[in-house]
Amino acid sequence: MSITVSTLPALEQNLIDWLSGALTSIAPEYVSRLTLERTRQANHGDYASPIALQLAKSLRLPPREVAQRILALLPPSVLIDHVELAGAGFINIFLSSAARQSVVMEILNGGSLYAQSDQENDRRVLVEFVSSNPTGPLHVGHGRGAAYGASLCNILEKAGYQVHREYYVNDAGRQMDILTVSTWLRALNNTGKLSFPFPANGYQGDYVLSMAQDALDRFSLGDTENMVSALLHACPGLNNQDTGDEEAQMDCLIASAKTLLGDIYQNLHAFVLAQQLSDCRDDLQEFGVVFDEWFSEQSLFDSGSVAKIVERLSEAGHLYRDQGALWFRSTAFGDEKDRVVQRDNGLYTYFASDIAYHVNKFERGFDRLINVWGADHHGYIPRVEAALIALGYDVAHLSVPLVQFVSLFRQGEKAQMSTRKGQFVTLRHLREEVGRDAARLFYVLRKSDQHLDFDLDLARAQSQDNPVYYIQYAHARISRVLERWGGNTDLLHSVDLSALIQPEEVELFQILRAYPVLIQQAAQELAPHLLAFYLRDLAASFHGYYNAVPFLDCPEALARLALLKSIQIVLRDGLTLLGVSAPDVM
RNA sequence: GCGCUCGUAGCUCAGUUGGAUAGAGCGUUGGUUUCCGAAGCCAAAGGCCACAGGUUCGAUUCCUGUCGAGCGCGCCA
Numbered sequence A: 001m002s003i004t005v006s007t008l009p010a011l012e013q014n015l016i017d018w019l020s021g022a023l024t025s026i027a028p029e030y031v032s033r034l035t036l037e038r039t040r041q042a043n044h045g046d047y048a049s050p051i052a053l054q055l056a057k058s059l060r061l062p063p064r065e066v067a068q069r070i071l072a073l074l075p076p077s078v079l080i081d082h083v084e085l086a087g088a089g090f091i092n093i094f095l096s097s098a099a100r101q102s103v104v105m106e107i108l109n110g111g112s113l114y115a116q117s118d119q120e121n122d123r124r125v126l127v128e129f130v131s132s133n134p135t136g137p138l139h140v141g142h143g144r145g146a147a148y149g150a151s152l153c154n155i156l157e158k159a160g161y162q163v164h165r166e167y168y169v170n171d172a173g174r175q176m177d178i179l180t181v182s183t184w185l186r187a188l189n190n191t192g193k194l195s196f197p198f199p200a201n202g203y204q205g206d207y208v209l210s211m212a213q214d215a216l217d218r219f220s221l222g223d224t225e226n227m228v229s230a231l232l233h234a235c236p237g238l239n240n241q242d243t244g245d246e247e248a249q250m251d252c253l254i255a256s257a258k259t260l261l262g263d264i265y266q267n268l269h270a271f272v273l274a275q276q277l278s279d280c281r282d283d284l285q286e287f288g289v290v291f292d293e294w295f296s297e298q299s300l301f302d303s304g305s306v307a308k309i310v311e312r313l314s315e316a317g318h319l320y321r322d323q324g325a326l327w328f329r330s331t332a333f334g335d336e337k338d339r340v341v342q343r344d345n346g347l348y349t350y351f352a353s354d355i356a357y358h359v360n361k362f363e364r365g366f367d368r369l370i371n372v373w374g375a376d377h378h379g380y381i382p383r384v385e386a387a388l389i390a391l392g393y394d395v396a397h398l399s400v401p402l403v404q405f406v407s408l409f410r411q412g413e414k415a416q417m418s419t420r421k422g423q424f425v426t427l428r429h430l431r432e433e434v435g436r437d438a439a440r441l442f443y444v445l446r447k448s449d450q451h452l453d454f455d456l457d458l459a460r461a462q463s464q465d466n467p468v469y470y471i472q473y474a475h476a477r478i479s480r481v482l483e484r485w486g487g488n489t490d491l492l493h494s495v496d497l498s499a500l501i502q503p504e505e506v507e508l509f510q511i512l513r514a515y516p517v518l519i520q521q522a523a524q525e526l527a528p529h530l531l532a533f534y535l536r537d538l539a540a541s542f543h544g545y546y547n548a549v550p551f552l553d554c555p556e557a558l559a560r561l562a563l564l565k566s567i568q569i570v571l572r573d574g575l576t577l578l579g580v581s582a583p584d585v586m
Numbered sequence B: 001g002c003g004c005u006c007g008u009a010g011c012u013c014a015g016u017u018g019g020a021u022a023g024a025g026c027g028u029u030g031g032u033u034u035c036c037g038a039a040g041c042c043a044a045a046g047g048c049c050a051c052a053g054g055u056u057c058g059a060u061u062c063c064u065g066u067c068g069a070g071c072g073c074g075c076c077a
Helices: A010-024 A028-033 A051-059 A063-073 A097-113 A140-158 A174-190 A206-218 A224-234 A246-261 A263-286 A297-302 A305-315 A350-363 A375-390 A427-434 A436-443 A456-460 A467-485 A489-494 A503-524 A529-548 A557-577
Strands: A047-049 A080-086 A090-095 A124-128 A162-169 A293-296 A319-322 A325-328 A339-342 A368-371 A406-410 A452-455
Touching (some): A010 A028, A010 A047, A010 A063, A028 A051, A051 A063, A063 A090, A097 A503, A124 A140, A140 A503, A206 A263, A246 A263, A305 A325, A406 A456, A436 A452, A452 A456, A467 A557, A489 A557, A503 A557
Parallel strands (some): A406 A452
Antiparallel strands (some): A080 A090, A319 A325
């Protein structure tokens, strides 16, 4: 990554300033474009700058000649051991040992605040994630959104943002009505009064059965016998499967249920919603995912926000009526077709309330909005942006990272996930099978917009193959060494580190030094997987170091223990951001 | 058909916003413990970065096209 952002760690900023001084007298107009790169290979030094290559053309000089001139103007610095001209014209910078080692003290003194940025503290960001319909248990797909979103929020905070974690509750739509009716029908069945088959497009899962029984225990459901015959009268065809329109049948069931049950329907609806939300909240909390706010879609209707937004669009001339429905001319703002906001039956569409929701987010004064959505919603983004543009909001402040689907693999075979009969694999089941740590890490071990093949056997394995243990083991190993040593780790803050000059040590310094920039990058790219890979690299580097040198009975003992302690701090910090524990003993 | 996301080692995937000799894990092969935890380490083998053009000092990265994969294209949410 080219390092050009303003939130540079002190050392990098010093190097930029140092190079800038030389560049000023050669090509002052290019000083602002000066970049520094971390190198991939040790023989290229600690940092490299390609600035000479970039300037060669406009200066009409060979790149190596430009580099030579810059080198000649560089003053000596305590940070620098030496500088080399290499390859086509790269300027390779080799830090002094003291400059390399200084990162250890930065970490020991900073503790969990190492890499914590305070540069963007004024930037408030709202991250909406999971937002699953409260109509059944969370499944493994939601789990990925939860793990991604939660890790992202933690990283954003580390990078200096003020983060608001929000779950959008779709408590207003038809799906909730279907769940309510499904529960009611199951309850009728439990009383032995149901005389027609349970509809195929109702919710089938076991959790509906248990809610039905709970409802029976808590409510009076009225004169159930008369209700069943009234239902059959209102919706003829309930007894004949495979006839007519299933969806129309369901609409009829919903309408009849509301009429027949009256207030009881509202109670049952509220009960079912509360049950599902409570289950969802517990599930997520056990997964280490906690929200600041559960935002109700229904509240947007109750407050009149939805009607108000449609009115605003109308006043601005963006709506028209066609075939009884009210349409938003989204094609005028980049969408591929126009969209309905109010149906011919007078009901607002989900789209309408979603516009109101996004306007609500903007009105709450956030500098930035992030929606974590399932990849199947990607076609939905243009219409939401179209509406926001039409209403005068700046969609550049809205990001919508997409989370792709998850396939579970067991013994090399793809595990089937059928939502039809409620036989999908739930997040709760996954957690019970592989544990929270493995689940959290595996979910972010892949770029979020790529399909994820989740290997259940590997995640469950208590073996070397499992990347969770690989990282955690590094942390536990350090704990054990420090325990063996037995001293107070505070004493390590004043240790002389000058003996740390082994290649393994230099490599570790560079990795540790990269952590703050990595956090910034992961935040900027909304990419927690970068942190997961970083931690694996750091663990690998440590394991190699562990096998290469002694830590206790040697002249460098205290210095090396200080380095170990700093590695442990970063490992723990990174694992914590990803929602994974950092055990001292395994 | 149109749109979005992709195509990198046998498999699963990274790749520092265009940099030097493209990396890791698994799998394969061969080593490694009188010593701080072997859930570890070291080494070897494995690549036309899907293909063809273009942009420039320089392309896995940016642009165009072809082939192939996944997803989306409701008055559902």
